[in-house]
Amino acid sequence: MNFDAIIEALPSYIGGVGVTLQLLVAALLLGLVIALPMGVARASDNPWLSKPVWVFTYVIRGTPMLVQLFLIYYGLAQFELVRESALWPLLSQAWFCAVLTFTLNTAGYTAEIIAGAMRATPYGEIEAANSLGMPRWKVLTRILLPSAMRRALPAYSNEVIFMLHGTSLASVVTVIDLTGAAREMNSRSYLPFEAFLTAAVFYLAMTFSLVAMFHFAEKRWLGHLAPRKSAPLIATSVPI
Amino acid sequence: MKISMRNLCLPVMLLAVFVSVASVNADAQTKKLRLGVEGAYPPFSELGPDGKLKGWEIDIANALCKEMKADCTLVQLSFDGMIPALQSRKIDAVIASMSITEERKRAVDFSDRYYKTPARFVVKNGVKLDISPAGLKGKRIGVQRATIYDRFLADQFKDVQVVRYGKQDEVYLDLASGRIDAALQDVVAAQEGFLKTPQGKNFGFVGPSYEDPKYFGEGAGAALRKGDTALREDFNRAIAAIRANGVYKKIQDAYFNFDIYGVAPAAPAAAATTAPAKK
Amino acid sequence: MLHGFLPALLEGTLTTLSVALASLAIAVVLGLVGAAAKLSRIPFVRGVAMAYTTIVRGVPDLVLMLLIFFGGQIAVNALAAKFGFEGYVDIDPYVAGVATIGFIFGAYLTETFRGALIAIHAGQREAGLAFGMSRAQVFRRITLPQMIRFAIPGFTNNWLVLVKSTAIVSVIGLTDMMHSAGMAAGATREPFTFYLAAGVIYLAITSLSMLGLGALERSVSVGLRRAA
Numbered sequence: 001m002n003f004d005a006i007i008e009a010l011p012s013y014i015g016g017v018g019v020t021l022q023l024l025v026a027a028l029l030l031g032l033v034i035a036l037p038m039g040v041a042r043a044s045d046n047p048w049l050s051k052p053v054w055v056f057t058y059v060i061r062g063t064p065m066l067v068q069l070f071l072i073y074y075g076l077a078q079f080e081l082v083r084e085s086a087l088w089p090l091l092s093q094a095w096f097c098a099v100l101t102f103t104l105n106t107a108g109y110t111a112e113i114i115a116g117a118m119r120a121t122p123y124g125e126i127e128a129a130n131s132l133g134m135p136r137w138k139v140l141t142r143i144l145l146p147s148a149m150r151r152a153l154p155a156y157s158n159e160v161i162f163m164l165h166g167t168s169l170a171s172v173v174t175v176i177d178l179t180g181a182a183r184e185m186n187s188r189s190y191l192p193f194e195a196f197l198t199a200a201v202f203y204l205a206m207t208f209s210l211v212a213m214f215h216f217a218e219k220r221w222l223g224h225l226a227p228r229k230s231a232p233l234i235a236t237s238v239p240i
Numbered sequence: 241m242k243i244s245m246r247n248l249c250l251p252v253m254l255l256a257v258f259v260s261v262a263s264v265n266a267d268a269q270t271k272k273l274r275l276g277v278e279g280a281y282p283p284f285s286e287l288g289p290d291g292k293l294k295g296w297e298i299d300i301a302n303a304l305c306k307e308m309k310a311d312c313t314l315v316q317l318s319f320d321g322m323i324p325a326l327q328s329r330k331i332d333a334v335i336a337s338m339s340i341t342e343e344r345k346r347a348v349d350f351s352d353r354y355y356k357t358p359a360r361f362v363v364k365n366g367v368k369l370d371i372s373p374a375g376l377k378g379k380r381i382g383v384q385r386a387t388i389y390d391r392f393l394a395d396q397f398k399d400v401q402v403v404r405y406g407k408q409d410e411v412y413l414d415l416a417s418g419r420i421d422a423a424l425q426d427v428v429a430a431q432e433g434f435l436k437t438p439q440g441k442n443f444g445f446v447g448p449s450y451e452d453p454k455y456f457g458e459g460a461g462a463a464l465r466k467g468d469t470a471l472r473e474d475f476n477r478a479i480a481a482i483r484a485n486g487v488y489k490k491i492q493d494a495y496f497n498f499d500i501y502g503v504a505p506a507a508p509a510a511a512a513t514t515a516p517a518k519k
Numbered sequence: 520m521l522h523g524f525l526p527a528l529l530e531g532t533l534t535t536l537s538v539a540l541a542s543l544a545i546a547v548v549l550g551l552v553g554a555a556a557k558l559s560r561i562p563f564v565r566g567v568a569m570a571y572t573t574i575v576r577g578v579p580d581l582v583l584m585l586l587i588f589f590g591g592q593i594a595v596n597a598l599a600a601k602f603g604f605e606g607y608v609d610i611d612p613y614v615a616g617v618a619t620i621g622f623i624f625g626a627y628l629t630e631t632f633r634g635a636l637i638a639i640h641a642g643q644r645e646a647g648l649a650f651g652m653s654r655a656q657v658f659r660r661i662t663l664p665q666m667i668r669f670a671i672p673g674f675t676n677n678w679l680v681l682v683k684s685t686a687i688v689s690v691i692g693l694t695d696m697m698h699s700a701g702m703a704a705g706a707t708r709e710p711f712t713f714y715l716a717a718g719v720i721y722l723a724i725t726s727l728s729m730l731g732l733g734a735l736e737r738s739v740s741v742g743l744r745r746a747a
Binding site: 074077078083092093094172174183184186187188190192 | 320323324327347385386390403404405406410413414417418419
């Protein structure tokens with residue numbers, strides 16, 4: 001194991017971690033902003049609201065993110081119309097295309113998570129709100145959404161981890177994120193173990209940090225749902 | 241389920257059956273050779289609409305195999321995976337327009353060259369670019385990852401923003417859409433693979449032809465594992481044979497109307513320009 | 520419309536499907552072994568299984584693939600050489616790709632199967648043993664059928680993610696559908712057309728999978744009262 005080569009390449013890896021985190025945060029924030037109204041629409045009884053969102057999430061969840069990325073990065077650039085439009089200064093940049101793809105992708109998955117969490121609201125909560133004479137809008141913002149966000153936390157934490165892993169695809173369209181830095185080192189030095197193991201270690205560190213953050217969040221907001229600290233009903237190690 | 245010998249039997253057997261699909265190969269009488277090719281570098285090596293490999297280099301590879309009386313399988317791999325695949329014995333030789341350079345010689349052995357063409361920058365017509373390290377400062381130049389052009393830019397044009405792609409085709413796509421200011425690659429590949437296509441009609445070569453052997457090597461040769469002298473001798477004999485018996489010329493004439501074998505490298509920075517190919 | 524590249528695309532689709540199915544076979548085997556290991560009484564075995572699932576789920580698919588593809592081969596042959604194996608082990612790109620994806624999804628299936636096993640009340644097994652059934656009989660008659668029912672939702676999800684992951688294998692050069700689409704896109708300079716076609720084909724595969732696995736789930740859940 002050639003540690004000298006790794007140490008020499010560390011600056012580019014740190015830069016790559018920075019880019020990965022930027023991509024992740026941008027995609028998650030923008031995606032969440034879009035996903036909230038979409039999730040509400042998706043959980044709605046009104047088919048004019050839920051069907052269009054369903055089509056969107058169906059396509060997003062049914063196709064690989066790599067296809068979505070190539071369509072946006074290489075596919076859109078093919079058209080004269082796009083290249084002359086006002087959007088081109090943005091679309092011509094690889095990081096923008098990557099963020100756009102990741103945002104749309106996470107929005108699709110998150111909308112479904114939110115919709116699922118909303119549908120699972122115990123009916124009693126809605127009944128109570130209605131009996132208090134709350135208008136629909138208030139029921140939505142003060143009862144349904146907060147309750148759904150809590151319920152969605154475990155599933156959303158999975159989605160965040162998947163997004164972290166997904167950012168590695170940006171390296172396929174010339175963005176030098178963490179994976180990109182590793183590929184550069186590999187193609188320069190022909191030391192694949194050193195190059196990719198280092199990247200793997202950085203990703204593991206980031207994943208563990210995220211898992212720890214969500215663990216804390218779940219303790220804080222879902223503590224009331226944690227199992228009681230007495231003898232478990234179901235065996236945790238099974239003598240088959 | 242207890243981890244006992246009995247319970248592991250079935251999964252282990254299934255795994256063993258699967259691994260045995262990976263066959264063990266010993267050197268037989270009719271040599272079986274696995275050649276790594278790229279299939280993404282017209283006109284040397286590309287995929288036709290029917291999904292089959294075709295191109296000048298593919299024809300040369302088949303001719304060499306016929307000459308060596310070897311049973312060859314062409315294995316399609318990405319360019320930056322060629323040398324690792326060679327070292328780990330996935331393939332026995334690389335026929336992918338790989339230039340013979342000192343740096344690569346540290347990792348692999350090479351046969352004699354089978355062609356030699358210089359490198360030039362391609363830019364959009366009408367764009368004024370001063371082709372020098374100072375003139376290209378800050379500009380985005382596209383190259384294929386792990387090629388000699390990649391290495392050359394990284395060493396000699398330090399202030400340039402090098403944008404690396406997995407395939408040369410992707411370089412052309414982004415050059416055509418204006419995401420990069422220029423691209424550096426082989427003259428013939430650019431001519432046939434881009435400039436002569438509809439997308440490339442507003443583009444052209446600028447700047448000198450680069451032939452410095454330090455970066456651009458002594459031409460393209462077949463890369464072989466270090467120490468595989470027997471195979472190297474076979475390839476060299478075959479290359480000399482097809483040049484002597486006219487097979488090389490026949491294949492060359494089918495694609496180009498100039499001599500692609502080139503002359504042996506002279507003093508560094510020879511500024512000769514090759515004639516543009518007219519088919 | 521596809522400029523004659525349809526045969527290449529279809530051939531790529533077959534490769535994609537065969538990679539996905541072969542990887543699934545390996546993943547199921549690894550998943551069962553892993554789930555059993557995670558539920559074992561021996562701490563060392565539990566530890567190995569936990570390291571396996573943690574590492575695979577903590578590192579992106581692409582990085583694992585690049586690592587196993589570029590580095591793993593060198594390791595395998597260095598190992599073979601150490602054991603005095605003079606010849607060379609010929610592992611073709613297809614086998615390498617399938618082994619990689621199978622290895623990755625074995626970890627995800629480990630969690631799915633483990634969850635399914637845990638969901639079966641311990642009392643059922645105890646009752647079976649009390650009746651004098653051997654451990655194998657208990658597994659075959661009581662555990663396995665119920666495990667299948669509990670595992671299907673997670674399994675469906677894992678299968679869909681696996682199919683979509685095969686797209687990444689094209690990055691390391693395997694000639695699957697993404698690779699064919701890329702070649703066609705490069706040759707015709709129409710990436711939108713071909714990546715759209717690839718997307719449509721993937722959508723077809725995932726839709727058919729969801730229909731099929733949904734029907735399977737309903738058939739093994741006959742009579743089960745559902746919450747929603």
